[in-house]
Amino acid sequence: xxxxxxxxxxxxxxxxxxxxxxxxxxxKNDADAEDLVAETISRAWRARASLADGGAFRAWMFRILNNxxxxxxxxxxxxxxxxxxxxxxxxxxxxxxxxxxxxxxVLLWFATPEQQFLDSLLREDLDRALAALPEHYRIVVVLxxxxxxxYGEIAETLDIPVGTVRSRLARxxxxxxxxxxxxxxxxxxxxxxAGGA
Amino acid sequence: MPGHGDIGCEEAxxxxxxxxxxxxxxxxxxxxxxxVRICRSCFSRMEFERRLKQRLxxxxxxxxxxxxxxxxxxxxxxx
Numbered sequence: 307x308x309x310x311x312x313x314x315x316x317x318x319x320x321x322x323x324x325x326x327x328x329x330x331x332x333x334k335n336d337a338d339a340e341d342l343v344a345e346t347i348s349r350a351w352r353a354r355a356s357l358a359d360g361g362a363f364r365a366w367m368f369r370i371l372n373n374x375x376x377x378x379x380x381x382x383x384x385x386x387x388x389x390x391x392x393x394x395x396x397x398x399x400x401x402x403x404x405x406x407x408x409x410x411x412v413l414l415w416f417a418t419p420e421q422q423f424l425d426s427l428l429r430e431d432l433d434r435a436l437a438a439l440p441e442h443y444r445i446v447v448v449l450x451x452x453x454x455x456x457y458g459e460i461a462e463t464l465d466i467p468v469g470t471v472r473s474r475l476a477r478x479x480x481x482x483x484x485x486x487x488x489x490x491x492x493x494x495x496x497x498x499x500a501g502g503a
Numbered sequence: 504m505p506g507h508g509d510i511g512c513e514e515a516x517x518x519x520x521x522x523x524x525x526x527x528x529x530x531x532x533x534x535x536x537x538x539v540r541i542c543r544s545c546f547s548r549m550e551f552e553r554r555l556k557q558r559l560x561x562x563x564x565x566x567x568x569x570x571x572x573x574x575x576x577x578x579x580x581x582x
Contacts (some may be wrong), residue, residue, distance in 0.1 A: 315579045322575060327564040340571045344578055351582050405551045411544055420551045424558065432562055450524065451559035457526050476520060483555075 314354060317363055318347055324364075324453050325371060331448045332375045334437055342378070346371040365459040372445060372463060402484040426495055427486065435485040443478035450475055510534045515545050523553050 325346065329339035350370050357366050408419040436444060436452075449455045449463060460475075461468045515538040521527050522535050539546040 311582045322567050323564050326567050344574055347575060347578050405548050409547060424554050432558060451556050452562055454560060
């Protein structure tokens with residue numbers, strides 16, 4: 307008969323892959339990611355009484371992961387300037403859109419510049435663009451777009467209102483597109499000629 | 504026309520990402536889908552954002568290293 311420890315362990319192991327994936331994107335370092343995952347699971351076990359609802363397990367684990375990452379970083383006394391940009395929209399990257407840079411309404415919807423841009427993206431471009439995001443943007447994009455969490459789960463993970471998830475995600479995606487654009491330009495992706503094809 | 508008029512590009516664009524994220528109500532979703540059926544530009548924008556999200560979701564997670572699995576097994580044994 308399965309004990310509560312067995313059940314907890316089974317649930318943890320079922321999301322070990324996503325936990326490790328998010329840890330790698332947060333730490334950008336394999337060894338640190340492994341330490342983070344191990345510490346997260348230890349803390350989760352100790353805090354298991356705070357898990358109110360079985361359906362919220364994934365968000366609860368990601369919350370512990372993110373909080374553990376932040377507290378470990380505070381201990382290391384590393385505080386990147388990027389933290390100062392939280393919700394301040396200083397760079398206003400939420401408005402950057404690759405689509406608006408490339409779209410030409412006169413063209414047919416297939417084989418358009420923006421579709422070709424997506425086709426030209428390498429996996430490494432996406433990895434590099436994600437890694438270049440400030441942490442508070444990176445975590446929302448990773449949770450929403452890489453791991454597929456819903457807004458409510460992200461809100462629970464980051465302990466922010468759903469409205470803040472929406473606005474931060476919009477800005478984060480704008481920042482990601484800006485970085486993807488820069489990465490692609492550096493690789494020599496052609497800009498569309500003025501005046502259409 | 505109340506209820507089923509076209510919401511226009513500005514409103515559709517505001518809701519596009521939430522549509523792609525599956526976070527709209529049924530009515531809001533219908534409003535946006537009604538608009539993109541008649542607006543090629545917004546349809547193209549929706550397809551672009553949807554494909555970008557698909558590329559991100561398809562990023563391979565990578566295997567969990569065997570050493571980490573063993574380490575987690577040890578953590579669990581210590582529960």
